[in-house]
Amino acid sequence: xxxxxxxxxxxxxxxxxxxxxxxxxxxxxxxxxxxxxxxxxxxxxxxxxxxxxxxxxxxxxxxxxxxxxxxxxxxxxxxxxxxxxxxxxxxxxxxxxxxxxxxxxxxxxxxxxxxxxxxxxxxxxxxxxxxxxxxxxxxxxxxxxxxxxxxxxxxxxxxxxxxxxxxxxxxxxxxxxxxxxxxxxxxxxxxxxxxxxxxxxxxxxxxxxxxxxxxxxxxxxxxxxxxxxxxxxxxxxxxxxxxxxxxxxxxxxxxxxxxxxxxxxxxxxxxxxxxxxxxxxxxxx
Numbered sequence: 248x249x250x251x252x253x254x255x256x257x258x259x260x261x262x263x264x265x266x267x268x269x270x271x272x273x274x275x276x277x278x279x280x281x282x283x284x285x286x287x288x289x290x291x292x293x294x295x296x297x298x299x300x301x302x303x304x305x306x307x308x309x310x311x312x313x314x315x316x317x318x319x320x321x322x323x324x325x326x327x328x329x330x331x332x333x334x335x336x337x338x339x340x341x342x343x344x345x346x347x348x349x350x351x352x353x354x355x356x357x358x359x360x361x362x363x364x365x366x367x368x369x370x371x372x373x374x375x376x377x378x379x380x381x382x383x384x385x386x387x388x389x390x391x392x393x394x395x396x397x398x399x400x401x402x403x404x405x406x407x408x409x410x411x412x413x414x415x416x417x418x419x420x421x422x423x424x425x426x427x428x429x430x431x432x433x434x435x436x437x438x439x440x441x442x443x444x445x446x447x448x449x450x451x452x453x454x455x456x457x458x459x460x461x462x463x464x465x466x467x468x469x470x471x472x473x474x475x476x477x478x479x480x481x482x483x484x485x486x487x488x489x490x491x492x493x494x495x496x497x498x499x500x501x502x503x504x505x506x507x508x509x510x511x512x513x514x515x516x517x518x519x520x521x522x523x524x525x526x527x528x529x530x531x532x
Contacts, residue, residue: 254333255314257341258305263291266303266318273305273313275457279519281328282382282459282497283353287318289456295430304341306334315358319349325362327354332361339365349527351377356523363525371531377524379502383516384495385462385485393479395447400437404446405429408437411449415466427451438487440480448476450484460493478510 260266267274267288274281274288291301304317315330317338327338335358342349342362348370352363363374400408408428413421431437431451440448448467454460462484467477488496498516500507512518 255337256307257337260303270305278459283326284318285456285459286453286461287320287326289454306338323349324351325349329355330358335361343369351526353524354522367527372527374525374527377526380499381521382519383498383511385516388482388485390482393475395440395442397438397483400432400439411466415464438484440476447471448480450480455493458494460488460496462498
């Protein structure tokens with residue numbers, strides 16, 4: 248489906264495989280700036296809920312080249328790549344033309360803010376600033392001598408992981424946390440750190456897709472924090488991710504939470520792109 252407006256054309260795709268086939272070369276050529284879109288597309292391909300509600304957008308300039316991409320995510324959110332102002336305007340027009348309503352827009356500050364403002368004006372909801380994220384890339388993460396050992400999370404660990412992820416995301420929706428845990432276990436992307444047979448920390452990931460892997464979440468049980476277990480499971484997972492074919496391992500960090508930024512900096516993480524989230528209220532006014 249293509250929207251023909253006075254400006255760039257916008258192709259809307261409901262099948263993630265077709266989207267990847269069409270936009271894959273662009274995504275592969277812009278992996279750093281499109282890493283959040285790539286990660287969201289991987290979750291869609293893997294069938295993590297709400298897969299049925301997702302849409303992908305390609306914005307094409309007059310010469311037919313892709314000027315930007317976007318994918319809708321869970322809880323009526325949208326993530327987008329860098330794009331010029333006219334592309335962002337066309338993207339929002341296509342979104343609204345479908346009768347869709349989104350609650351968050353996340354991407355480079357200028358196009359994300361423009362999409363949020365135009366969508367808010369159409370729907371009578373004024374957007375406000377949300378979280379700020381920075382991407383770090385970690386190229387090498389050697390293990391440390393920490394008590395305990397890693398193991399893959401299995402089906403028997405699902406209740407534990409569901410509870411941990413519900414706490415990690417500060418999310419009262421246990422079904423959402425359970426779905427995330429199930430995805431991580433089903434795809435073999437969950438790693439536990441055990442001490443004397445007791446799970447004390449966990450690390451998961453999304454990907455890899457096009458060689459891009461998003462690291463996280465990393466969670467340590469409150470009763471075992473301060474002993475380096477979260478760092479240990481993260482380092483153990485890093486080697487496994489490389490073996491899966493990931494050559495760009497990204498960490499999206501909330502800039503308003505300094506401890507994680509410090510951890511990545513101390514581990515040799517390279518700070519790369521920054522993105523901003525804009526939040527639209529559920530109701531007008």
